[in-house]
Amino acid sequence: MKSKASLLEKPQLLIFDVNETLLDLSPVKSRVNELRGDAHAFKEWFSLLLHYSCVESLTGNYREFGSIGKATLKMVFQEYQKDIQEKEIEEVLGLMGTLPAHKEVPEALELFRHAGYTLVALSNGSLDLVQKQLDHAGLSPFFERIFSVDVTGKYKPDPATYKHVLDQMQIQANKGMLLAAHAWDILGAQRVGMQTAFVSRPGKVLYPEAPLPEYSGNSLVQIAVQME
Structure with missing residues (x-):
């Protein structure tokens, strides 16, 4: 489903949550x-x-x-x-x-990269663990950088963690987009002014009191096709 994305500037930076969004738990x-x-x-x-x-x-x-x-x-x-x-x-x-990657993830990340987006990963896990996870799943080469809350000491959805990634990548909030399978993560990114895309993995639903994300889909491929 596409919502209000057509009214906004195309994002430059895509920030991917890791567990459940990219990796199958x-x-x-x-x-x-x-x-x-x-x-x-x-x-x-x-x-x-x-x-x-x-x-x-x-x-x-x-x-x-x-x-x-x-x-x-x-x-x-x-x-x-x-x-x-x-x-x-x-x-x-x-x-x-x-953990293995969800089956469609490599294809989706390639579509995003081919479309010219900059890709980074952001997790609540330690940097060592996140690097190990993405290496094992074969996803590390897709990402320009991998971020952890280790640096800020603040777990998502604390604003400081999203802002740290934006600052490090030198991107304004409205030109960054978080892609996640968690409604609380989507809301956290929205609160700092970022665009969002919700991956509705089985059992995952949006928080009704939050604004709709710019994009949503049952898989990352669905979202990538909308954003081409």
Whole structure:
């Protein structure tokens, strides 16, 4: 679906979220659900992980994403009086570094690059992890730069993190676009004046109280075709 994009200047810089937007979290989802014996365990954990990353930022603190992931994974099991072993936690976190790309992603990134856009990646994960993830998935060559919240110590959707990327790339906010599968990430980028594109992966929906993104589609290829 295309909304108001035709009224705006074509963006120059495309900023891609990583987990779920580019990379498929299914291997992690399956393992967490298996370990707790509950089809909803992964969703609860990932929501809690995002929740406490925001808590850390709001209270002026910073802990590495993997550390918060470990702590919140324990919480999700403790809530149901279930045990999770340290080696199982390390297994789950290790899977984060070996995620596959969603099938259409390489084609989409090539379309974006061919259309003349500058591509960068931005993740709440540590820079080492994000680099490992994109290398493993074969996506690193598509990106001019890879960014992490490590530098700002502020997790998305904190404005400081988006602004840092824009400043580093020397791009005005309205000429930058965030592409993400998370409504909270889309809203964060909108609040600093960026354009946005929403990838409606299965189970992902927009926040009704936020403005519509400039573009949306069921896959990155759909969005790339609209933006050619």
